[in-house]
Amino acid sequence: MPSALISTEVVIGTLLVAAVVVLATTYLRRRYIARGLPLTLCGLRRAGTERWRLGLIRFGDNALEWYTLGGVSLRPKRRWLRQRLLLEAPLLLQGADSIPLLPGASRVPCSDGDHRFDLALQGPAYTALRSWQEASPPGYNVNVA
Template identity: 75%
Template sequence: MPSALASFEIVIGTLLVIAVVVLAATFLRRRYIAHGLPLTLCGLRPTETDRWHLGLIRFGEHALEWYTLGGVSLRPKHRWQRQSLLLTAPRRLPRAEAIAVLPDAYRVVCTDRAKTFELALQGPAYTALRSWQEAAPPGYNVNVA
């Protein structure tokens, strides 16, 4: 019969192994999602809700892809084609809506066909998004307001 100390050591060891596995999975998922493309932290809010959802946004070759921050899925939860994405002017996020991990974020209202949503991005990430949108290949019908 194992002693209480041995049981305690087994529990602590198991928790440490689980923590290492979760951290490694998170790191590997982020590396896989990035695939060498720009990836940044972003908030997403559909217009019908008041809640921001944190995630990772990737500027792909032809589409903007949004991945949930947690989880194990390697597929984007949302995907918006560059040629159908309309961005409005950014507005600083009010303090009442502030997101702790995105200090001084900007809110950008976006429209993709008939769907409207908002993105919360920090200054450099917003600049990257605007540059990505404006740098569309020739022949794309890009709408930048």
Template identity: 45%
Template sequence: MVGYGSLLLVIMAAVGGLIILALGLLAFRIAGDRSSTCPPMPAAYRDEDGAWRRGTLRFTEDRLSLKGSGGLSVGPWMRGNLDLGVAGPLATQDADALGGAALIRVPVTYGTSRFEIALGEQHYTALRSWVEAVPPGWNSQVA
């Protein structure tokens, strides 16, 4: 028969393990946030046949990703392969679905896949500038 002391010890070990796991995940998330070249930007993502999903748009030196709620992410997409289409206003029903915010819809092509990103005007300007800028090391071997 197991005594109450050993049962308490097992429960304390399990709680301690969960605390260590939570701290590790928090440290991993903080380290990921520090690697981005700009502050995270609120945005929404929709693939060709899906509904809008809210998230946080992040870009580093060469990658773009969208982290959704609960830590789920879409991407990463390599900077040189992204093709931003012509931005336009978000449809009324889509704006209502996203809380009625004044967002810009941007069609994006990445290789053979297509999707849309909805974000604020100032964030769109930052994204467009980042995509169109020369990636670091792009012509590093040119004399």
């Protein structure tokens, strides 16, 4: 009987330590990715697919960077240069196209040269993206439709 109790305590202790490690890693990864720059939750969908992938976008000095929501990678999965990024008018996500973690989000059709994709952003995040796009340094060729 005492051996079963000790085994249970070891299992519970191990699960608690694992949960703390996962939470700490997630927090530290997010802090490292942000590095003092604006960071927000968004969805990404490539052209021709129906599946949204949740992630974080960071508004850098000259590029928009998209990071996966989960995982431990500190490098962006996608990176779009500000001067090549074309944003179209947002469309409200409704029905089966909506994302539960992004209530009231809008789909923003985008292109980066030859590649087309959609971003799903909530109202304030879309406003931040549009402002970031329009506030490029003088001399940059910015495409805002």
